[in-house]
Amino acid sequence: MPARFKDLCLDANDHQALADWWCVAMGYVRKDVHEPPRDGSVRPAEWPVPLVDPAGRGPLIWVNPVAEKKAVKNRVHFDVDGDTEELLGLGATLVRRKDDEIGWDILADPEGNEFCVFAPR
Structure with a gap:
């Protein structure tokens, strides 16, 4: 290994x-x-x-x-189980909502680092 x-x-x-x-x-x-x-x-x-x-x-x-400031899309990111609206309330920004193509929301933290939010299981 x-x-x-x-x-x-x-x-x-x-x-x-x-x-x-x-x-x-x-x-x-x-x-x-x-x-x-x-x-x-x-x-x-x-x-x-x-x-x-x-x-x-x-x-x-x-x-x-x-x-340096973040300049491009993350190639590696977090996937989290969580509540999109609560995360937005904490200061995250919406990058893309769940739609017919993807089954999760994409948000960014206050410095622009993208992460995917899945509904809790």
């Missing part, structure tokens, strides 16, 4: 704000809050922000600071 899945990573201009947005949207928490370092240290604000699913079901997500 040459590789195995490790983490998901998102690039963001304001990585702190986008980390907070995904925490609210998906019920994740910042890893340093959920699992504080044993030595009591504090993660510097300019470092990437690790997010964890407190229930332990989802993957670790890193929100990484970058200088």
Whole structure:
């Protein structure tokens, strides 16, 4: 086996704000809050922000600071089970509604990263 899945990573201009947005949207928490370092240290604000699913079901997500703006469609994206209207209320934007061609909504987070929203099962 040459590789195995490790983490998901998102690039963001304001990585702190986008980390907070995904925490609210998906019920994740910042890893340093959920699992504080044993030595009591504090993660510097300019470092990437690790997010964890407190229930332990989802993957670790890193929100990484970058200088460049998002310019093109994502080639990799999140698929989530969720409520489109609630996500729009949190600040997501609608890219495309479910229609005869696709059975899910496509949204973008506050920095423009696309993700697909499926109705909860």
